Amino acid sequence: MTSTAQEWHLVARPVGIPGAGDFRLVERELPGPGDGEVLVRNTYLSMDPYMRALMGADVEADIPPYELDRPMTGGAVGRVVESRAAGLAPGDLVLSDLGWRTAAVAGAGYFTRLQWAEGVPDSAFLGVLGMPGLSAYVGLTEIAGLREGETVFVSGAAGAVGGVAGQIARLRGAKAVIGSAGSDAKAEYLTSELGFTAAFNYKDGSVREQVSRAAPAGIDVYFDNVGGDHLEAAIDVLNPHGRVALCGAISGYNATESPPGPRNMADVIKKRLTLRGFEVGDHAALRPRFVDEMSSWLVDNRITFRETVEHGIGNAVNAFLGLMSGRNTGKMLVRV
Ligand code: NDP
Numbered sequence: 001m002t003s004t005a006q007e008w009h010l011v012a013r014p015v016g017i018p019g020a021g022d023f024r025l026v027e028r029e030l031p032g033p034g035d036g037e038v039l040v041r042n043t044y045l046s047m048d049p050y051m052r053a054l055m056g057a058d059v060e061a062d063i064p065p066y067e068l069d070r071p072m073t074g075g076a077v078g079r080v081v082e083s084r085a086a087g088l089a090p091g092d093l094v095l096s097d098l099g100w101r102t103a104a105v106a107g108a109g110y111f112t113r114l115q116w117a118e119g120v121p122d123s124a125f126l127g128v129l130g131m132p133g134l135s136a137y138v139g140l141t142e143i144a145g146l147r148e149g150e151t152v153f154v155s156g157a158a159g160a161v162g163g164v165a166g167q168i169a170r171l172r173g174a175k176a177v178i179g180s181a182g183s184d185a186k187a188e189y190l191t192s193e194l195g196f197t198a199a200f201n202y203k204d205g206s207v208r209e210q211v212s213r214a215a216p217a218g219i220d221v222y223f224d225n226v227g228g229d230h231l232e233a234a235i236d237v238l239n240p241h242g243r244v245a246l247c248g249a250i251s252g253y254n255a256t257e258s259p260p261g262p263r264n265m266a267d268v269i270k271k272r273l274t275l276r277g278f279e280v281g282d283h284a285a286l287r288p289r290f291v292d293e294m295s296s297w298l299v300d301n302r303i304t305f306r307e308t309v310e311h312g313i314g315n316a317v318n319a320f321l322g323l324m325s326g327r328n329t330g331k332m333l334v335r336v
Helices: 050-054 122-126 131-143 160-171 184-192 207-214 228-237 265-270 280-299 313-324
Strands: 003-010 023-030 037-046 076-083 093-096 103-107 111-113 151-154 176-181 198-201 219-224 238-246 274-277 307-311 331-335
Touching (some): 023 103, 093 122, 122 331, 131 160, 131 280, 176 207, 228 265
Parallel strands (some): 151 176, 176 198, 219 238
Antiparallel strands (some): 037 103, 093 111
């Protein structure tokens, strides 16, 4: 039996901030599943900053760029509608990388069957229990090696990764957790709902001055989602032997020229700092431990999260642009 799907294609490689004309919503007939295949209807699509890189033409990136005039990919959760594959049955909740579309027919190997967890919405598998949550966990524990009693600074703190990183820092015994975000409302959310010790709106003035004010004795760990002036400020404020988990550098993702590097790299030497980048995909082996720990934190209400949900496949590009300009608090999703 055939069915219809709507899917977003990239039709031009954006220069600077992407525009609506770089994308096209295409409707097409899907064939019925063949042997070993399933038909899945997506319920939530993940919007992620890394997708901006895939819209470019960097053939040396870990993940190949999006092909023009082909459906874009990305995280999605959905339900199996029809199955001709062993191990997947209609109604099963699955995770895939076949996002930016309402439905897909593909081999069972493209989908991971998810264990429904009581009290946890399906969408959480794209956020707090998914790739962003694992990134926060890996960055803080494995990359930065957070120790009890340390002071932590998290940028992009009201986003999907940052909000989880700050809460894990608190649960792992940090003395103080400082967050930066792009509005007063987000800063307020960090202290009142996520348990950050202090937070500031980076648009209010110098990041360096605001971190110093919040952490007069300096910071020991910096979880970087932003790069640019945030990274430079953190290098200034880090204590000797401080560590930085370089997770993202979103302040430069739409840049048309290479952003300037931190001007204080000599301090990295003087203070014996460690700056270490990571890709969450290299740390899949930690997923079972992460899922166990995160599930129990969620059940015990020790970790909380928000989602920003745009409705309808037609709003996916809008949601992506909103993510890049800070319209989200917590994970940015599209409900289809
Ligand atoms: P978020 O949910 O944090 O959404 C992006 C946020 O970035 C926006 O809400 C906005 O918040 C902020 N932002 C946008 N432009 C700027 C800017 N110029 N300066 C400061 N902040 C800005 O996204 P994620 O949690 O999914 O990702 C966070 C970071 O982690 C990204 O850099 C991403 O690339 C990276 N990442 C890296 C992974 C890895 O394996 N290394 C895996 C997953 C994510 P605001 O209102 O505060 O400006």
